[in-house]
Amino acid sequence: MAKSKTFIQPLDRMAIALMLLLSLLIGFMILQGDAVSARVRNFSWQNQQIGAEDISFTLNFSRPMDTKSVEDNLKIDPPLAGKVSWAGRRMVYTLLTPAPYGTNYQVKLQGAKDKFVQQEGKNRVIQPFTGSFRTRDRVILYIGANPEERGQLVLYNLTQEQKRVLTPKDLVVMDFEPFPNGEKILFSARTTNNQDLLSAQLYTVTTGISAKFGEQAEPAAKVDLILDSKDYQNLKFDLSPDGETIVIQRGNRANPGDFGLWFMSATSHNSGEKPTLKRLQSQPGGDFMITPDSKAVAVAQGQGAAILPLQGDANKPLDFLPQFGLVQAFSKDGSQAAMVKFNTDYTRDLFLVTNQGVQRQLLKTTGSIINCQFDTASPTLYCxxxxxVSKEQYIEQPYVVAIDLKTAQQKPLLVLPPEQRNVQMSLSPDGLGLLVDQVVPQPNPTGSLPENMLKTDDGDAIATSSLWLMPLLPIADAATVEIRPEQLPLVGFRPRWLS
Structure with a gap:
């Protein structure tokens, strides 16, 4: 019987060669150890533009890292204080205070070590990494008071020193509030040929600013009417913190007793839909403010302050605080509120009220509590x-004070002349600047007033107004360093920062 022969096919030879090659490569890698160097795979703020609401960034690494070496070698220029936390290969850096606006930043990491390579006695370090991001420009809004911009809404970029008029000359702006992304402004205005302060209609206007870095912004100064005043007078309004809802205080022109709060979507007109206006079924109230979660509204009602839901039965308040007549401000997270108590001796008390039931008196005044704002950068309330100063003529002197919410320590910042009753204040989103206006009333105006004549909330004619910027420091530092306000080269009133 003939012997059988075994033939090795070409495909078999190729497979054997590949197996030998792979075996050699595996052996080589085992002898060499882990040679893959650590690196930063992703930086969440790379080439991004951030705002005060952005409080943390992440670094994702290709390998487990020696955490202490990373924390010791991480550099941010200019410095931003923060705290570090870890989840595997992911590091989170949380800012202690918002990053100052109008600034370019670099994040650098070099010299950090791989966790396991270091345990094996090797001194291999991470590939050097440099990332960059920037904060939004410092931008303010105000109502112009000079002849060229009288009654128009003006945007001024402090970082780039650029000014832009947003509204047309045939509208006299009365109040406004920016949307949270800064791309649009909600405002009320009357036409120049109508001196009736209760004829205001609601509009939106684009700012020409994009919320996201690198994206094309909608052209500036595009005005849209969103609510007319044919049947109802639009008295006051508030925009929810999420930019989704508008609450308006309205009065029926034909029936003065028909008075109350209405609410509507702030975004439906973007898609071309006609916004649906709904009545908040509750008792009539006074001043109001939407809560930080955008789901309810705080209203001065009767002998107290009621928190009414925007969805559901508003006749069943979520909370009622009978001892307080007004909610002056909420902290950003909604855990604290500054509330006003009206006393029988005509004085007013300012209280700090928390969601834990704490009620602590902060100050008492014989005058008025015009405005208070919580600082997002520190436990400070600016008021x-x-x-x-004169009971006979009832003259009030305005002033600005910073209150440390931990110690209740007060630090006076600015004293204004007694005749400056119509004063507005706005705290910057990064907590580093305070805007204040100084309105000069028209002395005994005679004859017919111009169609675009500006008026205060009290109905007094405005001659002119200046804007002042006060740099802010923590109360402890402000005690040793004198800070003075700087007059801006702008003529206007009712200033607001753009977030």
Whole structure:
């Protein structure tokens, strides 16, 4: 019987050669150890533009890292104080205070070590990494008071020193509030040929600013009417913190007793839909403010302050605080509120009220509590107040004070002339600047007033107004360093920062 022969096919030879090659490569890698160097795979703020709401960034690494070496070698220029936390290969850096606006930043990491390679006695370090991001420009808004911009809404970029008029000359802006992304402004205005302060209609206007870095912004100064005043007078309005809802205080022109709060979507007109206006079924109230979660509204109602839901039965308040007549401000997270108590001796108390039931008196004044704003960068409450200096003529002197919410320590920042009753204040989103206006009333105006004549909330004619910027420091630093306000080269009133 013939012997059988075994033939090795070409395909078999190729497979054997590949197996030998792979075996050699595996052996080589085992002898060499882990030679893959660590690197930063992703930086969440790379080439991004951030705002005060952005409080943390992440670094994702290709390998497990020696955490201490990363924390010791991480550099941010200019410095930003923060704290570090880890989840595997992911590091989170949380800012202690918002990053100052109008600044370019670099994040650098070099010299950090691989966790396991270091345990094996090797000194291999991470590939050097450099990332960059920037904060939004410092931008303010105000109502112009000079002849060229009288009554128009003006945007001024402090970082780039650029000015832009947003609204047309045939509208006299009365109040406004920016949307949270800064791309649009909600404002109320009357036409120049109508001196009726209760004829205001609601509009939106684009700012020409994009919320996201590198994206094309919608052209500036595009005005859209969103609510007319044919049947109802639009008295006051508030925009929810999420930019989704508008609450308006309205009065029926034909029936003065028909008075109350209405609400509507702030975004439906973007898609071309006609916004649906709904009545908040509740008792009539006074001043109001939407809560930080955008789901309810705080209203001065009767002998107290009620928190009413925007969805559901508003006749069943979520909370009612009978001892307080007004909610002056909420902290950003909604855990604290500054509330005003009206006393029988005509004085006013300012209280700090928390969601844990704490009620702590902060100050008492014989005048008014005009405005308060919580600082997002520190436990500080900034308040614009008045003090009664003459009972006979009832003259009030305005002043600005910073209150440390931990110690209740007060630090006066600015005292204004007694005749400056119509004062507005706005705290910057990064907590580093305070805007204040100084309105000069028209002395005994005679004859017919111009169609675009500006008026205060009290109906007094405005001659002119200046804007002042006060740099802010923590109360402890402000005690040793004197800070003075700087007059801006702008003529206007009712200033607001763009977030």
């Amino acid at each position: 614009l107040l008045t003090q009664l």
